Amino acid sequence: MGMTLTEKILANHSGASSVEPGESVWVDVDVLMTHDVCGPPSIGIFKNQFGEDARVWDKEKLVIIPDHYIFTKDKYANRNVDILRAFAADQDLPYFYDVGSEDYKGVCHIALPEEGFTRPGEVLFGTDSHTCTAGAFGQFATGIGNTDAAFIMGTGQLWVKVPETMRFEFEGTSMPPYIMAKDIILKIIGDIGVDGATYRTMEFGGPGISVMSMEDRMTLTNMVIEAGGKNGVVEPDAKTEAYVRQRTDKDFEPVYSDPDATYHSKYRYNLEDMVPMVAKPHSPDNKATALELEGTKLDRAYIGSCTGGKLSDFEAAAEIIAGNDLKLDTYIVPATTEIAEGLETHTLNGKPLIDIFREAGCKIGQASCAACLGGPSDTFGRLNNQEVCISTTNRNYPGRMGSKESQVYLASPYTVAASAVTGKITDPRVFIQQTVI
Amino acid sequence: MANQQQIISGKAFVLGKNIDTDQIIPAEHLVYSLDDPEERKFYGRYALSGVPDAESGLPQGNIPLVEEDRFESEFNIIVGGPNFGCGSSREHAPASLDIAGVQAIIAPTFARIFYRNSVDGGFVIPYESLEDLSKEVHTGDKLEIHPQERVVKNVTQNETYDIRPLGSVADIVNAGGIFEFARKEGMIPCQ
Numbered sequence: 001m002g003m004t005l006t007e008k009i010l011a012n013h014s015g016a017s018s019v020e021p022g023e024s025v026w027v028d029v030d031v032l033m034t035h036d037v038c039g040p041p042s043i044g045i046f047k048n049q050f051g052e053d054a055r056v057w058d059k060e061k062l063v064i065i066p067d068h069y070i071f072t073k074d075k076y077a078n079r080n081v082d083i084l085r086a087f088a089a090d091q092d093l094p095y096f097y098d099v100g101s102e103d104y105k106g107v108c109h110i111a112l113p114e115e116g117f118t119r120p121g122e123v124l125f126g127t128d129s130h131t132c133t134a135g136a137f138g139q140f141a142t143g144i145g146n147t148d149a150a151f152i153m154g155t156g157q158l159w160v161k162v163p164e165t166m167r168f169e170f171e172g173t174s175m176p177p178y179i180m181a182k183d184i185i186l187k188i189i190g191d192i193g194v195d196g197a198t199y200r201t202m203e204f205g206g207p208g209i210s211v212m213s214m215e216d217r218m219t220l221t222n223m224v225i226e227a228g229g230k231n232g233v234v235e236p237d238a239k240t241e242a243y244v245r246q247r248t249d250k251d252f253e254p255v256y257s258d259p260d261a262t263y264h265s266k267y268r269y270n271l272e273d274m275v276p277m278v279a280k281p282h283s284p285d286n287k288a289t290a291l292e293l294e295g296t297k298l299d300r301a302y303i304g305s306c307t308g309g310k311l312s313d314f315e316a317a318a319e320i321i322a323g324n325d326l327k328l329d330t331y332i333v334p335a336t337t338e339i340a341e342g343l344e345t346h347t348l349n350g351k352p353l354i355d356i357f358r359e360a361g362c363k364i365g366q367a368s369c370a371a372c373l374g375g376p377s378d379t380f381g382r383l384n385n386q387e388v389c390i391s392t393t394n395r396n397y398p399g400r401m402g403s404k405e406s407q408v409y410l411a412s413p414y415t416v417a418a419s420a421v422t423g424k425i426t427d428p429r430v431f432i433q434q435t436v437i
Numbered sequence: 438m439a440n441q442q443q444i445i446s447g448k449a450f451v452l453g454k455n456i457d458t459d460q461i462i463p464a465e466h467l468v469y470s471l472d473d474p475e476e477r478k479f480y481g482r483y484a485l486s487g488v489p490d491a492e493s494g495l496p497q498g499n500i501p502l503v504e505e506d507r508f509e510s511e512f513n514i515i516v517g518g519p520n521f522g523c524g525s526s527r528e529h530a531p532a533s534l535d536i537a538g539v540q541a542i543i544a545p546t547f548a549r550i551f552y553r554n555s556v557d558g559g560f561v562i563p564y565e566s567l568e569d570l571s572k573e574v575h576t577g578d579k580l581e582i583h584p585q586e587r588v589v590k591n592v593t594q595n596e597t598y599d600i601r602p603l604g605s606v607a608d609i610v611n612a613g614g615i616f617e618f619a620r621k622e623g624m625i626p627c628q
Contacts, residue, residue, distance in 0.1 A: 024605055037467050038527065044472040049616050069468065076468035076476075129526040129550060145528030145554035146471075151615055155625060159615075161605070194455055195520040199549050228523060228548055283455055373464040373525070397457040397524060399487045404463075 002258025004165040005233050006201040009140040009255055013123050021164040030122035032152045035108050036066040038127035040083040045150035056091050057156035063095040063117055064088055065108035070099050070368040074376040106336035106367030109133040109306035114338050116248025120236040121255045125152060129225045130306050136217035137244060138236035138254055163230045164264035165201040170208025172271030178432040179274045180316060181212060181219035182308060182412035186277040189227045190287025198228030200264055205235055208271045214243045215312040222307050223394055226284040276427050279410040282398045290415050290427040300389040301420035302381055303413055304333030305372040308392020311342040313413040318348050318356045320417035320431045326360050327423030331381040333365040340367050374402040390419045445541050446581040447513035449574050450502055451495040452488065454518030458530040460487035467529050478508040480529060481536035494576040502537060509538040514580050517544040518571040522551025528558055535560035541582055543589060543600065545569045556606045559614030565601040
């Protein structure tokens with residue numbers, strides 16, 4: 001009997017020749033990632049359970065990326081970064097991306113691939129639900145809590161229930177010029193619901209996947225958690241290999257799903273049929289097309305996060321924003337420092353992206369999670385009142401971006417940028433097809 | 438955490454569907470230390486403070502889990518709709534409910550990371566109900582969870598509802614968490 005990519009990785013890492021969905025296995029962990037919100041309590045549990053002087057199981061495999069509450073005056077938040085700093089020094093950790101140092105990166109899920117930790121065929125756990133992003137590289141990657149992270153710190157192992165796999169097959173040879181991967185994943189979540197993939201793997205494949213960039217694929221796998229998924233995966237190909245080889249010297253062995261693997265269910269989408277999508281307040285599966293919501297009044301636009309704060313997301317937004325006055329307060333937050341540099345060096349019609357955003361009056365923040373998850377009250381871009389925001393982020397449950405009186409519409413960078421120009425929800429085809437003509 | 442064989446009885450607090458971790462413990466409060474006995478009380482204080490007022494303590498609404506100047510709740514059993522605990526992986530979510538005095542959550546389905554954190558951290562017992570009880574039970578009803586008989590008795594309404602067995606996680610629940618389980622199994626040395 002054949003196995004899916006996910007089943008193969010879990011078999012390889014548990015010493016079994018094969019595994020079946022539903023069985024629990026103990027797997028060896030290749031990478032454990034934690035950050036400033038969940039790192040300190042994980043470290044607390046590690047010390048409680050294994051002793052004050054205990055050493056982590058393998059310092060080469062523990063990656064600490066502070067990214068959540070970085071540019072804040074909150075004394076407790078700053079203390080949490082101090083706890084990480086002390087632990088990294090004490091354990092002599094080579095992969096600690098300290099705030100205020102040259103090593104500082106920003107959002108962990110984008111920093112992990114940039115730094116070469118998303119290697120095909122490996123097992124990555126992280127104390128953050130969007131750890132599933134790394135599945136874009138053919139890695140088994142999923143979010144865990146502090147207790148499980150502390151257990152891995154001490155033992156290098158964790159129990160996993162082998163998930164069933166749902167297959168999402170994409171047809172089509174190119175993405176329409178006004179469509180982004182964000183539209184596709186919002187459509188899928190809207191179709192299957194916020195618990196449509198609970199406990200399961202979402203595997204993305206087909207010719208439509210081959211034409212997608214690594215950043216597009218990351219947008220898909222990033223949001224599988226919004227359908228309840230345990231992990232999302234894309235089979236590695238030449239693009240994956242090229243990206244990862246450029247970022248690490250470490251060996252890795254890609255694995256692929258067998259042709260006779262068993263799937264829980266199969267879905268088919270054609271890229272060419274896609275239209276710009278929006279998730280209305282207060283749930284990521286509350287779907288509508290941008291066209292259906294045309295004219296909905298907004299107060300703010302937000303472009304950032306692990307979902308929508310990558311370089312390609314800003315390139316897309318800049319295409320629409322360039323040369324336009326904006327009707328909304330528009331916040332730009334690059335996910336990482338590498339992307340922030342990219343905004344300076346990448347140009348559109350000869351002009352750096354950062355200048356396009358500045359001239360349009362955007363407010364530009366520093367690389368971090370910022371207002372995607374609200375955070376302390378002085379967080380850049382946080383919704384502190386009854387604002388209605390259109391955002392490239394991933395969640396819009398009540399209070400996600402701050403006040404529980406606020407409302408969040410989720411959309412692609414194209415749709416967010418188009419809406420920033422007009423002041424209300426706008427289908428980006430208005431701008432993009434005009435550009436094409 | 439209560440042993441899975443123990444009967445848990447107390448007052449119900451009822452919520453709707455898709456209660457995500459930002460509603461359980463809003464992100465701005467994730468800064469307090471869980472190790473410091475004084476600071477950790479704030480997790481109890483703010484447990485479920487992100488739920489919109491009208492949807493907190495159904496069917497009436499406008500009932501907070503924890504009253505403004507308190508750190509613990511009078512309610513010890515939460516009854517929720519489907520997909521309870523969706524959203525982020527923050528373990529602070531089941532921890533905050535535990536600190537507020539909640540012992541068990543009954544919902545037709547749970548989001549997986551929340552379920553796992555509840556069990557592995559030994560915070561609260563997540564019981565799956567066969568039906569969505571958030572439409573049946575009222576906040577303040579007196580409930581008794583009988584794990585051996587796989588039922589929940591609603592003493593106030595004189596009704597009985599079925600719950601599923603804990604299945605493969607029962608051993609971890611009984612041990613009190615993943616560390617206690619691993620020590621019992623000899624996977625890690627005893628302290």
